Amino acid sequence: MPPDLLRAAVKAKGFMPADEGLALFETACEYGSRGPLCEIGSYCGKSAVYLGAAARLAGTVVVTVDHHRGSEEIQPGWEHHDPSLMDHCVGKMDSLPTFRQTIAHAGLEDEVVAVVGRSETVARLWNTPLAMLFIDGGHSEDPVRADYEGWSPHVMPGGALVFHDIYPDPADGGQAPYRVYLEALATGAYKEVRHTGSLRVLERL
Template sequence: MVTPMPDDLRRTAEQARGFMPPAEGQALYEIACAYGSRGPICEVGTYCGKSAIYLGAGARRAGTVVFTVDHHRGSEEIQPGWPHHDPDLVDPKTGRMDSLPFFRDTIAAAGLEDEVIAIVGASATVARHWSTPLSVLFIDGGHSEEPVTADYEGWAPHVMPGGALVFHDIYPDPADGGQAPYRVYLRALESGDFREARVTGSLRVLERV
């Protein structure tokens, strides 16, 4: 049985900016606890650090760390004019999105700076130079076809045997949400390299066979 997430970390996560429902966040924590002792965790798509708190809390329990990769300039769906845009994240000096200061504040408030390590850069660039096997890979970056495909192709090969590949915002019904993550999730299943291990809301957990 997984030890419950500490109440202070859970409250901090629930209050942080972001789009992770509590039940799915709790699932992330449990996944990090279950798989993290095998190696480091990688999150693709940091935003302001909400999901990184759940992963970081689990990483602390498992004795590992979370590398969270993001250029912090915002994915397509949070740019001005899009439904998830937050004007507070626009840097007044440059006029560009910049979620990095908000991420740093979030992780500092959670007391997880030793467990959650930011890698600031484009996911595809970092993936090309990555070589460490991962116990958990959480893909939650750009949700249109090109970025989610690139995240899968660049990072999934680094998931170790028995490790977990986790997708967020998987909606089989187009009426519920965008289809690009769902198509890539199906591609992962059809590859034969992964089997489905858990479903929580829009979260899908695949285990490398």
């Protein structure tokens, strides 16, 4: 990964460990020559820098889909809440300004296309085959399932479906992404090709 973009990714606000971020970058480089990349759940843009760097090298773009009002675990009173992201004018979280700053400072505005809206709403309008889909939005049961069911049909044959925060042991983290990941494997439409930390890469057959 280019050193300047790696520095930007490491510096950005977010929850992506560096080893998983580099695995995401390498996976996006591998599949990106086949078509566009898509990220569901962008928060402040940390993972979008890894994906944007890969998109630049692969000659493609990454579309990031997020309503930017925050998933359940970053709302006030929850473990990962960041008060600096509150929009006090409307009384809601708003990660979009920080996301835009992250992408601008990384110099990736040509490679990263931000779509601001609910995942399930945008999925109903989407019809472009995806070379890679990265699911990292809400981590409770309904949001993860909606992201998978709404977006995975758009992964092209030979493309990649990537899940984040996959924890087989409940002591390590929430189980909803893990259950949906297992369901994806059980369809027989995917095979697992990479595993780094909590990141799982499945290839569509």
